[in-house]
Amino acid sequence: MSYRFTTSSSVAIAFLALAGCGEVRGRKKIQEANELYKRGRYHEAVAAFEAAEGLVPNLPTLWLNKGYTCRQLIAPGGRDPESRRAAECALTAFQRLHELAPKDPRAEQLTVQTWFDTDDFATLEKNFLERVARTPNDYDVVHSLQEVYYKWGKWPQALEWSTRAAALRLVRSGRLYDLGRVLDQDVPAFPGRYFRQTLVTTAHHANGRGLGANRVNWITEQVAGTQQLGTHLDALCHLQIGDRGYNGWSVAELADTAGARRLGVEAVPQIVTRGWLVDVAPLGPGEVIDVPDIDPQPGDAVLFHTGWGAHWDDPDTYQSGEPGPGLELANWLVERGVALTGCDTWSYGPVPAEDPGRPFEVPQFLNVRHGVFVVENLDTSELARDGVREFALILTHPKLRGASGAWTSPIALV
Numbered sequence: 001m002s003y004r005f006t007t008s009s010s011v012a013i014a015f016l017a018l019a020g021c022g023e024v025r026g027r028k029k030i031q032e033a034n035e036l037y038k039r040g041r042y043h044e045a046v047a048a049f050e051a052a053e054g055l056v057p058n059l060p061t062l063w064l065n066k067g068y069t070c071r072q073l074i075a076p077g078g079r080d081p082e083s084r085r086a087a088e089c090a091l092t093a094f095q096r097l098h099e100l101a102p103k104d105p106r107a108e109q110l111t112v113q114t115w116f117d118t119d120d121f122a123t124l125e126k127n128f129l130e131r132v133a134r135t136p137n138d139y140d141v142v143h144s145l146q147e148v149y150y151k152w153g154k155w156p157q158a159l160e161w162s163t164r165a166a167a168l169r170l171v172r173s174g175r176l177y178d179l180g181r182v183l184d185q186d187v188p189a190f191p192g193r194y195f196r197q198t199l200v201t202t203a204h205h206a207n208g209r210g211l212g213a214n215r216v217n218w219i220t221e222q223v224a225g226t227q228q229l230g231t232h233l234d235a236l237c238h239l240q241i242g243d244r245g246y247n248g249w250s251v252a253e254l255a256d257t258a259g260a261r262r263l264g265v266e267a268v269p270q271i272v273t274r275g276w277l278v279d280v281a282p283l284g285p286g287e288v289i290d291v292p293d294i295d296p297q298p299g300d301a302v303l304f305h306t307g308w309g310a311h312w313d314d315p316d317t318y319q320s321g322e323p324g325p326g327l328e329l330a331n332w333l334v335e336r337g338v339a340l341t342g343c344d345t346w347s348y349g350p351v352p353a354e355d356p357g358r359p360f361e362v363p364q365f366l367n368v369r370h371g372v373f374v375v376e377n378l379d380t381s382e383l384a385r386d387g388v389r390e391f392a393l394i395l396t397h398p399k400l401r402g403a404s405g406a407w408t409s410p411i412a413l414v
Contacts, residue, residue, distance in 0.1 A: 022055045022056070023055065023056055025055050026052045026055030026056030026059070026062075027052075027056065027059075029048050029049070029051050029052035029055065030048075030049065030052050030056070030059075030061065030062055030065065032048045033045045033046075033048035033049045033052065033065065033066075033069070034065060036048060037065070037068075037069050037072075042069050042070075042072045042073050043073070045069045046066065046069050046070060046073075046089065049062060049065065049066035049069065050066075058100060059100075060097055060100045060101045060104065063093045063094070063096040063097040063100065064093070064094075064097050064104075064106065064110075066089070066093040067089075067090045067091075067093030067094045067097065067110055067114075068090075068110075070086045070087070070089035070090035070093060071086070071087075071090045071110075071113070071114060071117060072086075073086035073089075074086045074087055074090070074114075074117045074118060077118075077119055078117050078118030078119060078120075079118070079119070083117075083118065084118070087114055087117060087118045087120075090110070090114045091111060091114055094107045094110050094111045094114070095107075095111070098111075112124065112127070112144075115127075116151070119151070121148055121151065121152040124148045125145070125148055125149075125152075128141060128144055128145040128148060129145065132145060136272070137168060137171070137413075138168075139165060139168040139169055139171075142161060142164050142165045142168055143161075143165040145161045146158055146161035146162045146164070146165050149161060150162075159298070159299060160299070162299075163272075163273050163274065163297075163298075163299035163300070164272045164273065166273075166274050166297070167272055167273050167274040167275070167392040167393065168272070168392055170274060170390055170391055170392050170413075170414065171392050171413045171414065172414065173414055174413070175413070175414050176411055176412070176413055177382050177383045177386075177388070177391070177411060177412040177413075177414075178379070178409060178411055179231070179303075179378050179379055179380060179383070179409070179410040179411065179412060180230075180231040180378075180379065180408060180409025180410060181230055181231045181312065181377055181378075181379050183195060183229075183230040183231075183407060184197070185197065186315070187229060187230055187312075187315070188229070188312065188315035188318045188319050188346055188377075189229045189315075190228065190229065190319075190346065190347075193225070193226045193228055193229050194224075194225050194226070194229075195223075195224075195225035195226075195229055195230070196223070196224045196225055197221050197222070197223050198221060198222045198223075198224075199219060199220075199221050200219065200220045200221060200222055201219050203217060203218050203219065203220075204217055204219070226405075227265070227400065227403050227404065227405040227406050227407055228404060228405050229377070230377055230407055231375070231376070231377045231378060231379070231407065231408055231409060231410070232375070232376060232377065232405045232406060232407050232408060233265065233268065233373060233374075233375050233395065233397055233405055233406050233408050234363070234367060234373065234374045234375075234376070234404070234405045235260070235263060235264055235265035235267070235268060235403060235404050235405050235406070236263040236267075236268075236367060236368075236371055236373075237249075237254050237260040237262065237263035237264055237402075237404055238367060238404040238405055239360075239363060239364050239367045239368050240368060241364065241368050241369075244368075245263065245368060246263055246367065246368050246369075246371055247263075247371075249262055249263065256402065258401075258402055259400075259401060259402015259403055259404075260402045260403075260404065261402070264400070264401055264402040264403055264404075265397060265398075265399070265400055265403045265404070265405055265406040266399040266400060266401045266402070266403070268373065268397065268406075270395070270396045270397070271301070271339075271340065271373075271393065271394070271395040271396070272392065272393070272394050272395075273299055273300055273301050273339065273340070273392075273393055274296075274297070274299075274300045274301070274390065274391075274392065274393070275300070275301045275302075275303060275390070275391045275392065275393030275412055276292075276294050276296055276300060276301070276302045276303065276389065276390060277303050277304075277305055277380060277383050277384065277388060277389055277390075277391070277412075278292040278294065278302065278303070278304050278305065279305045279384045279389075280292075280304060280305065280306055280323075281305055281306055281307030281384065282306070282307040283306040283307060283308065283323035284308075284321075284323060285320060285321025285322055285323065285350075285351060285352065286321060286323065286350050286351065286352045286353075287306075287323040287350060288323070288324070288325070288326035288329075288350050288354060289304055289306070289323065289324060289325045289326065289329055290326075290328075290329065291328065291329050291332045292329075294389075296333075296336050296337075296338050297336075297337070298336070298337030298338075298339075299337065299339050300336075300337075300338055300339065301338065301339060301340040301341065301342070301393045301395075302333060302338050302340075302341045303341065303342045303343065303375075303378060303380060303383075303393075304324070304325060304341075304342070304343045304344070304380075305344055305380040305381070305383070305384040306322070306323045306324065306343060306344055306345060307344070307384075308322050308323055308344055308345050309344030309345070309377075309378070309379055309380065309381060310381070312377075312379075318346060319346055321351045321352060322343075322345040322346060322347060322350065322351045323345065323350055324343055324345055324347070324348055324349040324350045324351070324362065325341070325343070325348070325349055325350075325362060326349065326350060326354050326362065327354065327361065327362060327365065330349075330362050330365050330366055331365075333366070333372065334366070334370045334372060338372060339372065339373065340372065340373040340374070340375065340393075340395070341366065341372060341373075341374060341375070342374060342375030342376065342378050343375075343376065343378060344377070344378050344379065344380045344381070345376065345377070346376060346377055347360060347363060347376060348362060348363040348366075348374050348376060349361065349362025349363055350362075375395070375408065375410065378410070383412055388412065388414055390414075391412040391413060391414045392412070392413040392414070393410060393411075393412055394410065394411050394412075394413065395408055395410040395411075396408065
């Protein structure tokens with residue numbers, strides 16, 4: 001039997017044969033480059049990889065190994081021209097690897113390592129801040145950002161992100177505790193403060209049975225009141241000593257018609273830090289909490305469970321007094337660098353006070369003299385019930401410009 005091939009078939013076969021030969025030669029070039037790499041002849045190895053590019057351009061191994069080799073030519077610090085060229089070579093190779101094998105995690109990992117090789121901290125910061133925005137509770141990403149700031153010499157940022165990393169390291173089971181209370185017009189309120197919410201249904205009057213073929217309609221609400229009730233965070237403009245607030249600002253310098261000119265709650269960062277719960281329940285009005293047997297680090301939060309929050313639904317009893325940390329404990333918190341503290345009470349500190357002639361001296365001492373943030377009216381009951389002592393505290397709040405505080409619903413993650 002004889003076979004006859006058309007001209008086009010012959011060309012196709014010849015093309016396939018040439019392609020096969022090209023791939024073989026390309027793989028041999030890669031082997032040659034790998035041998036040169038093992039001998040420490042990195043420049044020659046890079047040249048061999050470049051020769052293979054025209055033969056096997058879509059082989060991920062080529063770009064992975066070429067990138068590895070280029071990185072070997074980066075000197076410590078990576079600031080000299082040759083190191084910059086080597087870094088560009090590596091980054092281009094890893095980008096090509098990502099295009100060919102998008103699920104291969106090594107492309108991203110090696111790109112980050114190359115940025116570290118060249119001390120390209122600005123790019124690293126941008127990259128990790130974008131990743132934190134997507135996955136704020138990813139310990140590895142937060143820890144990496146802390147490392148960037150540490151190597152960059154930006155110590156305040158390094159400390160901030162180190163604190164966040166330490167907090168997220170505590171999350172194991174994913175259990176969540178809501179430490180905020182429901183807010184309505186019947187909650188306990190300090191004299192002169194109130195909360196009112198009015199439902200607005202005017203859209204139904206204007207729209208009749210609804211707008212459009214789908215008959216859409218809506219209701220809204222109007223809220224009047226103060227941020228200084230319910231579970232809330234005090235801003236540093238809240239308390240004063242006479243007419244002087246935190247950092248020595250006078251009330252005249254602080255106050256404006258629509259809010260504080262300085263130290264409003266919009267200046268308080270959203271908080272992710274390690275939290276401690278100190279369970280001292282049950283305590284009654286005027287009882288003072290002693291220094292606890294815990295080891296908080298700078299930037300941590302320390303919360304106290306006194307059991308007084310059990311009276312939340314009985315405003316008269318709840319506001320008749322309260323237990324709380326005394327001045328000795330407040331000094332200890334400051335010395336330990338604690339950034340935030342709070343309690344399951346309507347203020348912070350014992351009422352009646354340790355010295356009846358010096359009311360509310362504990363929160364005044366923390367807020368005005370030392371800039372420690374205070375959270376009031378926490379619901380710590382479930383956290384205490386389950387025996388949780390360390391957790392990741394996540395506290396966010398609305399950025400109300402010039403407000404003396406902000407409602408919040410903090411969560412504890414364990």
